[in-house]
Amino acid sequence: MKYQIVIAGIGGQGAVFLVKVLSIASALANQKCLGTENHGMSQRGGSVSCYVKIGDFYAPAIDEGQADLLIALEGNEALRNIQYLSKDRGVIVMNAPKNFPKVDFETHSIDAFKKAKAKEFPIDALNVYMLGVTLALDTHFPFTCKEIEEAITAMNAKVAEKNIAVLHQGMNDAKAVK
């Protein structure tokens, strides 16, 4: 299998957490995985982008026109990274309001900020929530819900229960929107 994911967001939203979860999920699924994170100058509020390459890869970065999936924790960050998506396979899952500009890719969007504002889930679990949305809507996503749950538990068993609940909430909300 070969599957490449770009995770985009802003500093403080926990994009790096998703890289960890996905690399653990890969290990559980017996797949090779290479991920990289952007650390450093971007403090809270700066653009952050991470790459996860699952399968037989050697180069750490994802190249333009290559990604299968773009998970954007913030809408504008999806647009900023759009060039990484593959023209024929690329899928976007993003947190964006209803009136967001349309782009030329299969796009699944949900207004997660609105739901968080209404206290439907805690804002610091936005990353896991969006992962749930991805699980529900990206038909090519290479992991099952069970694998992701296991990965979340392996990351930090103490908060796993809470996170898994948010994961399912994301899945359910996504299905409802669809």
Add this chain to the structure above:
Amino acid sequence: MKQILMGNEAIALGLIHSGVDMLSGYPGTPSSEILGNFQKFRDKFKLEAYAQWATNEKVGFEVAYAGAISGKRTCATMKQVGLNVASDPLMSASYIGLKGAMLLISCDDPGFYSSQTEQDSRSFAKFARIPVLDPSTPQEAYDMVKLGIEFSHQFESIVMLRPVMRVSHAREICEVDDSLYVKANQGNFERNIPRWGAVPPAGRFRQGLEQIDRLEAIKLWNWEHLIEPKTHLLKGSRVLCLTSGTGDGYVKEAVSELGIDADILKLDMPYPLPKENLEALFVKYDKVIVFEESFPCIEEQLSSPKLYGKLTKHVHLIDEFSKDKVLSAFAKAGVIEPNHAYQSEKYNKELPKRPPNMCPGCPHRDVHYAITKTFKKKKSIYTSDIGCYTLGLNQAAIDTILCMGASISMASGFSISDPDKTVVATIGDSTFMHSGVAPLINAVYQNHKFVLIILDNSTTAMTGRQTTPERTNPNQIDIKRIIEGCGVACHEYVYEQDLNKTVDFMKSLQEAYKTATAPVVAVVREFCVLDKENAVGRLGNVVVEVDEDKCVACDSCITNYKCPPMHYNDAGKMEIDPFLCAGCGSCLDVICPTDAFVKK
């Protein structure tokens, strides 16, 4: 045993599995997590090992080197720019060699993600004449740490490991040893004055000759153990790619994905190279292209009319590698037709800019704001330094940034060259300890008149909040007493979130400056909002809103204060993003001319 590791974790584990029990370094992205992870593993498995942050890279190097010449297995960690600071001892240590083993880890940052310069530590290894290993993945980094330590021991030479950001911060499933077997090994310094204390030229001259012999032996080893076995796997294409580090991954993927007919030979130790043996391979090829990040380290050691690379302008000269750059090099060298398989259209409408910015609620922002409010731009020069506060650039509160410690020495220089302006220097506590003390002594000694503000949040915040000297030993090392020890008064301010108070403090410094004959030095006692221990209870819980009727969209808050939650809404009025706001309440006063910021 398989484990999912980030490159820097893999390196830390490799050090443990190589029996390294003495580690010293200074944080710097992307190297910072090596020492921190080593400490974590050490504590988790209750191993006996020294692993501490040094005040700067030169000190870190020298501590580790002393360990190595006493026969221990040691390591110094830093980033490429830090190696500049440590280059002084490195140059001599390379002549002298060592007894135990020492790995010098210098992490590079192609593409300047978080550095002032790109640089290539491999070129530094070449300059210093020490062997260097260039890993391309976390797994290789782990393996090369072990190789490097063994090698260092065998050849009595410092060995450099040069991971780049995409190795240090990559995550991979790695195969690592099962057991953990660091045990404190006893150092035993054996007096040998002609070796360890040699005075030029006699002693060093002999060591210089030995160094040359050693390099010849290492070249041969490099050929026999690392390169020659791989040459049997070459398929016999017309084109040979010589790669190093991450360059290898990009070439491998591009060549296999596009079916380009080319052989790839990865050089794990890009310096010193067995020139003759390598060039003998070229006979079978029409073209040899060198793919390496960042400088032409390999290319400079070889010569052949068949050679294509950075020196011949076929490969890009600056910035990180990508497969698109690989294809463009192939095309320029006439191997393939121009190909844009790895280019795609960007979104071409305007997006919100998100330049690096200080965290919401960060006290540094208030200090910078107060400086520009008090010391007017036209009549001042703001020198600053390396750390989170460098991001005060966004507030136009910084005019110069050079290297660690230079804010103070440059303030001296400006006070002489442009005496009509008030120079205001800002520097963090960690940077002050790293290289700020010597320039302060210089300024006091020569009575240079400027304002120096030390922003003391008691942590090395930018690289991930490593401990600083005063944090660990607050009763002994104290910035205030260091300043007083230099014979000048220390103005102290304990930061409060009421911005008016910070501005008032700045005005008091301005008063002091009027009659001063030496530097006016202040320390602001702050905290980093991400520092759980220190920020607790000091970060307010105020909910701030902007009164749309009062906001006249004058830009004043965004330009001068620039807190990330501030943005314009659809109505063209200022709005605070509740998800980013830290609730510090600093913006309530001072910054808005129409008082539009209100408590909810």
